[in-house]
Amino acid sequence: MKNVLIILAILLFTTSCFPVKIAPNIETHKITTAKKFKRKLPKEASFIFNDPKNAGEFYDYLNAKYNLDHVNVGANTPFNIGNETYYLSYREAERETKTINLALAAIDAKRESNGNSRLFEDDYSKRVGIWYILLTVYDDDFNNCLKPEYTNNKKVVLYLEAIRKEYLRTQNYLELQFKKKS
Numbered sequence: 001m002k003n004v005l006i007i008l009a010i011l012l013f014t015t016s017c018f019p020v021k022i023a024p025n026i027e028t029h030k031i032t033t034a035k036k037f038k039r040k041l042p043k044e045a046s047f048i049f050n051d052p053k054n055a056g057e058f059y060d061y062l063n064a065k066y067n068l069d070h071v072n073v074g075a076n077t078p079f080n081i082g083n084e085t086y087y088l089s090y091r092e093a094e095r096e097t098k099t100i101n102l103a104l105a106a107i108d109a110k111r112e113s114n115g116n117s118r119l120f121e122d123d124y125s126k127r128v129g130i131w132y133i134l135l136t137v138y139d140d141d142f143n144n145c146l147k148p149e150y151t152n153n154k155k156v157v158l159y160l161e162a163i164r165k166e167y168l169r170t171q172n173y174l175e176l177q178f179k180k181k182s
Contacts, residue, residue, distance in 0.1 A: 023095035023130040026050050029164060031146055031157065034134055038093050045146035047135040047160045051092065052168070058090060058133050064173035065166075076138075081155050086145060091134045135160055 024030075029049040034041035037048055051058065063073045076087040108118040137145040137156050145156040 023097045023128075025130075026132070029161060034091070034136070037132075037134070038095065041091065041093065041134065044136055045144050046091075047137070047146055047157065047164075048132055049164050051131045051133045055092070055131070058092065058167060060173050061167045061170065062088075062090070065163075079159075081152070081159055084152065085140060086156065087138045089136045089138075093132050093134055094129045095132065097128045097130070133164075135163075 026049055029047055030037075031045060031047055033043055034046040034048075035043040037046070059073050062068065062077060063070060066077055066079065068077065074088075074090045076089055078085055078087055080086070112118060137160070139145055143150060145153060147153065150156070
């Protein structure tokens with residue numbers, strides 16, 4: 001019985017990958033400081049969601065939705081909620097999930113100590129990137145509308161959630177120009 005447990009432990013160790021970094025999986029959206037999400041970003045409250053589409057698709061979506069003609073797309077794009085004007089900006093950011101397989105490194109180290117060449121040198125670690133869209137919204141007085149203490153925070157968050165859903169379900173962004181504006 002003891003030998004079986006040792007063999008199972010060895011098999012588990014040699015076939016396991018250990019996570020070093022884990023990219024978050026955001027179900028719908030998350031509102032947090034962009035700098036907490038990724039260090040190189042500014043310290044501002046942001047609406048963050050997973051972007052399963054190709055690079056540049058959110059740009060195309062905003063361009064078509066707000067009829068921007070490729071001018072200042074994603075940089076202080078104005079929109080209205082009721083009688084209030086807000087300004088939307090976005091960034092795309094990637095976070096990685098990185099795993100390391102120590103068993104392959106150990107096998108290569110043993111082979112190298114015996115005078116043989118490495119077999120698994122490129123397979124020690126594996127990286128998988130996940131892309132995210134980070135939205136920020138400001139009002140005319142340069143107040144961040146995603147901060148919890150902002151007066152119309154809930155309205156702005158509901159609007160951004162509607163944008164997220166529309167972006168994810170829309171395949172042809174030109175059809176946005178034919179929808180009735182409400």
